[in-house]
Amino acid sequence: MTVLYVKQKNRKPIRICLSKECLRSAANLALSMNTKAHPCEDFYQYTCGNWAKEHPRPDIFQSYDWFRDKQTKVYATVRDFLNRNTSDLPRPVKQAKDLYTACMDTETLDKRGLKPILKVLESLGLPAYPTYINVTEDTDYSTYSFDWLEVVINIKIQLGMDVLIGFDIFTDPKNSSIYKLVMGSPETTNPFPSMRHEKKRHIGQRNLVTNKIERYKNDNINVEDTKNVKNFDNEEKKEDDEKIAHVSKLYYAELIKLFVLEDAPKDSNLSELQLDQNIFLAANDYHNFNDDMYELEVNNDTSSEDDEYLDVPEYTVYEIQEHTDMIVKDNNGTASPIWKRYLEGVFNISNVKLDFKNDKILISDPDLVYMALMAAYLSKVSPVLIELYVWIKVVEVMAAHTTTELRILFQRSYEALGNHDLYTPPRSQQCASAVNEMLGMAVSYAIADPRFFYITKPKIEVMLSEMKNALAHLVGQAKWMDDDTKLATYQKIIQMKTLVGFPDWLLDAEKLEKYYEGIEVNTKTHLENLINIIQAKIKKALNKFRIGNNGSWATDPTEVNAYHTFQENTITVPLVMLQHPFFDLGLDSLNYGSLGTVLGHEITHGFDNFGRLFDKNGNLLPWWSNDTINSFVNKTQCFIDQYSSYYVPEIDQHVDGKKTLGENIADNGGVREALAALREHLRKNGPEPKLPGFEHLNSEQLFFLSFGNLWCGVSTKEILKADLTDEHSPQQFRARGALQNNADFAKIWNCPPGSPMNPSNKCIIF
Known part of the structure; x- marks a missing residue:
């Protein structure tokens, strides 16, 4: 009894994260999951089996998922702001309110x-x-x-x-x-x-x-x-x-x-x-x-x-x-x-x-x-x-x-x-x-938090740096690339630029006014307002023809999306992607499993079947050796066959593995890079607390749980048909395909060889 007492006294208590972010994430995961499904049989059903029940699709939508949910909330936030007094804000923000007023009248x-x-x-x-x-x-x-x-x-x-x-x-x-x-x-x-x-x-x-x-x-x-x-x-x-x-x-x-x-x-x-x-x-x-x-x-x-x-x-x-x-x-x-x-x-x-x-x-x-x-x-x-x-x-x-x-x-x-x-x-x-x-930057000025620069942005920049290092390491392990192509790939990774949150100049009122120079808005002339803004943008675009391209934001900070601009070798991550449900989830494992895999997806785009055509400067020039290209093409056939085998019974159709190839490669690479980045992050910063209700899962299991949850959603048959004409695989296959090819997933979740989530044949490029 003395020995048992000493052991118990020396045992460190389990640290549990009880922040509101962790509690919210735990609740979202728990409510979305179908624990009756086995993770090695159908991980998407395991993570998202109850999502539709807990997030009923509104009749007004034919499809509903985290991306749609977030964009709807962004519009509601913008609406609420535009209904408030903006008299003390810069002229473009007041013009945004006037544009809204004219539209509502x-x-x-x-x-x-x-x-x-x-x-x-x-x-x-x-x-x-x-x-x-x-x-x-x-x-x-x-x-x-x-x-x-x-x-x-x-x-x-x-x-x-x-x-x-x-x-x-x-x-x-x-x-x-x-x-x-x-x-x-x-x-x-x-x-x-x-x-x-x-x-x-x-x-x-x-x-x-x-x-x-x-x-x-x-x-x-x-x-x-x-x-x-x-x-x-x-x-x-x-x-x-x-x-x-x-x-x-x-x-x-x-x-x-x-x-x-x-x-x-x-x-x-x-x-x-x-x-x-x-x-x-x-x-x-x-x-x-x-x-x-x-x-x-x-x-x-x-x-x-x-x-x-x-x-x-x-x-x-x-x-x-x-x-x-x-x-x-x-x-x-x-x-x-x-x-x-x-x-x-x-x-x-x-x-x-x-x-x-x-x-x-x-x-x-x-x-x-x-x-x-x-x-x-x-x-x-x-x-x-x-x-x-x-x-x-x-x-x-x-x-x-x-x-x-x-x-x-x-x-x-x-x-x-x-x-x-x-x-x-x-x-x-x-x-x-x-x-x-029409006035996305002006709206972003109104909802941007100045604390972003010294709280959120540094975290994202660390994550991006870790993701790039992870890809460089994976490239180093790739036996199908010759040394010269690897060297060129390292150089492209190093020179890959990132635009995070919103432009540095956004909160400078004078620069914001310069950005929207020439625009006039009247609260009684809605159509003319739109035309006036369009004309100002057209003139600005024409005048830049002789000016060198110094890079630009691919989207407004209020868009729920992320972009890889091939011709500028740049990743753009808008402000609203750095919020719940993609980031600020309480634990690093959850953040890397969600936003991290999105960033990895965009980074990998620079080296997929289309991105490989653009060099480190974003120029459409050959920079891979012929042998490397041939090896790459041979390896892509595995992805084409794998995703073409995915069957959608509701509409009796298969996924087009060739059409979705680039996005599938990006999904697969994004997960591998994000997991490697998380491991490096935890090695440097030490183990993280447990998630309440999920104390039995380790950080890497939570990572995959967060990734699966990212793609939860529900669609009608009509939208499923439309999805199969798109260059992205339907969401359940985006989650399934990337994990079936991931040996770490199978090991972490103890999936026996030959089980649905651990097939013997795995498709890997990076």
Whole structure:
């Protein structure tokens, strides 16, 4: 008994973390878990089996997870702030509040009616309603002229919107220190803020090359665009196409009619029936025109083979025109000068004067084909039909930001197509989201905590440094890389920049005002406010063309996401990702299992099947040896086969292992790097306390539990189908795949060889 007494007296008590962060994390984990599931059979079910029960999916969402939950709370925080007094804050913050006030004032929006849009149409060179309608029956279509190019230029410089022609300024793929002109098919088809809750994908930010593949879709304002995301089953395609066509034609007919009734002469000779017939004929012809343009883009879209992006051609404007003229004439059209005039018109609002002999334009081969065929198509189409097409494209993106009648019309059309996943939130959250999208840095100023610089940021920087060291160590162990490639990889890791939280200048009021210089906001003119902000951003973007690229933030600090910008070799981690449920979880093991794996994912993106194309300076240049590339490609086949075997029974489909390859590699590398970083962190700082209720688990088990919990969520069948068209695997497979390939996971959780979570064949690159 004396011996037992001495042993008990000398035994150190178990340290348990009882902070509010630990208690919250413990409760979240416990409530999400299904402990009846075995971790070695299905770890996702073990960690997330009860998540849907404890986090019921609101009817307004088709999918719900931690990322969606956090973004919704961010918008609510922004909304609450914008409802408070901001008179003592910097001018941009007060302007953010004024923008919110104007957005919320639906009474004024309804009172102003269509007048704001009519005013914009006039400034663009467009009529109040399409000439095609022929309300007065005195339009001679054979003599009617419409300078579509001049109007398209006006649309770009006034609305920042691409119609028929896509144009932007991007970092030069082969020299990341300078900018290049880029042209092709339309990219920014809706420059206005989204008025819907859209799920933010956890995805690395790519460059102009992948932007040409992943077309920018902001608000899905065009009901025609539903053809891009629906029709998952071939046997239903024809029926769905007919439904989409019918609903879209009705929508455009109603949209046109509102403007005709607003501004048409009262002494029209047309009966109401004749007017309706003319309007529906216009809607039908627009639909066909839009289909033709869509086919031009899709048929000439860029292939997704990464290696093909090593050489993006560049041309002078004269070479592009010469090629265009040849194609137009081959198609029996009449050639006309387009491209030099377009660029001159766009840059006319800037301080930059182009040198057309030396300023080359980057255009992918498919985009060059599109541009020439588009010009050939327009050369043979009646001007009045081109005007109709341009008119509708412009009006529909502005409509959502005006009257209740137009918003209801748009919403009704979407519901008729069964697009209930495009949730329209309460007006207050719509407006908060819009302000956040248009003036994100000003909003961030308001919610940023100055203590971040000396409390949170140092912790994240330590974590990032440990993650990079972990990757360097894993690279050193890789037998498939030769020494020269390893050395280049170490150099890229060392030079990889990180942007954490928010810009250092953000809390400097003077610099914030400089950032938003030229912006004016009025509490009574919502649409004009948005246009004014867009115009200021367009002018700023054009003026930077001659200025060297010094790097920039890939997103606003209020976005629940993280980015790897390949052309700047930079990781961006927004402020809201450094909060619960991704960070500040009480224990380092939980933080590294959640945020740490996200950071590792982004770091690994620099060396996945796409990231390997960019060197340490972010230039699109070969820097891997041929032998290393061949070995890498051979090893990726394992991932393709593994993820392609994952079956989604709810929709009777498999994951596309090839399409999701880059993200799967990043997920796998992120977990391995984060675990190695945690081990190094605990070695330096000593063991951490136990988590209450989880005293039986060690830090490494908690790490994996936190990682699994990161991907908890619930989705409808429709969203599962959509997820399988994305470059990310569905969430349950993001958790399962990375752990099945991890020998440390199997050892730590005592999973016997051959068990589902410990297969004999493991896919490993880093």
